[in-house]
Amino acid sequence: MKDLTQLVHRPQVDQTGFSSLSVPTHRASTIVFPSADAYTRRQAREPDGYAYGLGGTPTTRVLEAQIAALEQGERTILLPSGQAAIALLFLTVLKPGDTVLIPDTAYPPVRALCADVLAAQGIMHRIYPPLTGAGIEAFIDDSVRLIWTESPGSATMEVEDLPAIVTVARRRGILTGCDNTWATPLLFKPLAAGMDFSVEALTKYAAGHSDVLLGSVTLCERTWYVRLRAMAKVLGIGVSPDDCALVLRGIETLGVRINHIGKVSTAIAEALRTHPAVAQVLHPALPECPGHAFWKRDMTGASGVFSVALRPELDTRLDDSLAAMQVFVIGASWGGTRSLVAPMTVRGRLGGYPAGRLLRISIGLEDKDDLLCDLLDLLDRLVAS
Numbered sequence: 332m333k334d335l336t337q338l339v340h341r342p343q344v345d346q347t348g349f350s351s352l353s354v355p356t357h358r359a360s361t362i363v364f365p366s367a368d369a370y371t372r373r374q375a376r377e378p379d380g381y382a383y384g385l386g387g388t389p390t391t392r393v394l395e396a397q398i399a400a401l402e403q404g405e406r407t408i409l410l411p412s413g414q415a416a417i418a419l420l421f422l423t424v425l426k427p428g429d430t431v432l433i434p435d436t437a438y439p440p441v442r443a444l445c446a447d448v449l450a451a452q453g454i455m456h457r458i459y460p461p462l463t464g465a466g467i468e469a470f471i472d473d474s475v476r477l478i479w480t481e482s483p484g485s486a487t488m489e490v491e492d493l494p495a496i497v498t499v500a501r502r503r504g505i506l507t508g509c510d511n512t513w514a515t516p517l518l519f520k521p522l523a524a525g526m527d528f529s530v531e532a533l534t535k536y537a538a539g540h541s542d543v544l545l546g547s548v549t550l551c552e553r554t555w556y557v558r559l560r561a562m563a564k565v566l567g568i569g570v571s572p573d574d575c576a577l578v579l580r581g582i583e584t585l586g587v588r589i590n591h592i593g594k595v596s597t598a599i600a601e602a603l604r605t606h607p608a609v610a611q612v613l614h615p616a617l618p619e620c621p622g623h624a625f626w627k628r629d630m631t632g633a634s635g636v637f638s639v640a641l642r643p644e645l646d647t648r649l650d651d652s653l654a655a656m657q658v659f660v661i662g663a664s665w666g667g668t669r670s671l672v673a674p675m676t677v678r679g680r681l682g683g684y685p686a687g688r689l690l691r692i693s694i695g696l697e698d699k700d701d702l703l704c705d706l707l708d709l710l711d712r713l714v715a716s
């Protein structure tokens with residue numbers, strides 16, 4: 332072959348004896364076929380096989396299989412972010428005329444998806460109080476197709492009575508889905524609890540290093556898997572194998588990270604309880620957290636995100652005080668190695684939430700005493716100023 336051809340036709344090399352522990356990063360848009368016939372019949376390879384790069388490569392499949400096993404599901408589909416995973420699920424499951432029930436404490440972009448996009452397609456949503464449990468029955472009519480849950484809830488950390496919701500949903504023939512990002516499949520397995528869909532923002536704990544976005548939907552019912560893959564395909568949504576490789580690396584240490592972070596976050600939450608700047612510490616492992624009994628019954632531990640409700644008279648001082656923190660940085664998208672704080676104003680229409688602003692805390696991998704000192708200094712500054 333001439334030089335120009337050799338530049339793009341690589342030589343075959345002997346791979347005998349090469350066996351490693353890493354997952355190769357297979358990148359592809361084009362998939363090549365052994366015959367014209369195989370090419371013509373390529374769609375028969377879907378949804379699991381390889382027909383076009385958009386649908387995934389072996390790297391993608393390894394991560395999907397790993398998440399499916401952890402979630403005790405049949406299949407997992409990866410999406411470019413946690414929000415994309417929720418959006419694809421809603422767009423696949425819901426049709427005009429359907430209603431989805433979402434908790435008042437849902438990740439805010441989920442509410443925006445319902446109000447700004449789905450509503451225009453004739454898909455309705457209703458908002459239920461996160462602690463409703465069996466009371467979900469009161470929100471159900473014939474149009475309800477899906478009950479969405481997120482436990483604990485964003486910012487105010489209410490733990491939902493998911494088994495009670497599942498019982499009602501099953502009796503009424505309604506699908507259930509859970510945003511399980513906080514617990515990860517290590518602390519709670521939604522599908523084992525009888526739910527139909529488990530969504531993870533892998534961006535957070537699975538990836539674990541604040542440098543990649545990825546989401547997953549895991550399920551038991553193969554027909555939903557086929558429909559989700561088909562919807563992703565027509566919307567042109569796929570994931571980067573390089574991003575999957577980062578999550579494949581991050582997830583190897585998920586167990587030690589969650590175990591450590593859960594202990595540190597619980598110890599810090601306990602230590603902040605009595606500070607004069609604090610109205611309430613909202614951490615699922617503390618008895619005063621709404622839904623704590625459900626956390627204790629249903630989850631096998633805590634992760635690292637919790638909130639501190641501040642005394643309302645300190646609200647205006649919070650923003651200035653945060654800038655002086657030494658170890659924590661201000662930011663969203665928790666779950667990495669660095670500890671984060673984010674000032675929040677409680678939203679939610681249904682009421683019954685803390686009156687003051689919230690400080691959402693995500694514990695990372697720094698030394699526990701450094702973290703506690705930084706937080707106590709912040710709270711002292713708030714009270715003193």
Ligand SMILES: *Cc1c(COP(=O)(O)O)cnc(C)c1O
Pocket residue numbers: 411412413414415438481485510512513532533534535544545546664
């Ligand atoms: C971050 C987050 C999401 C969205 O994940 P992205 O990958 O950032 O889109 C969804 N749900 C919860 C609970 C989250 O914390």
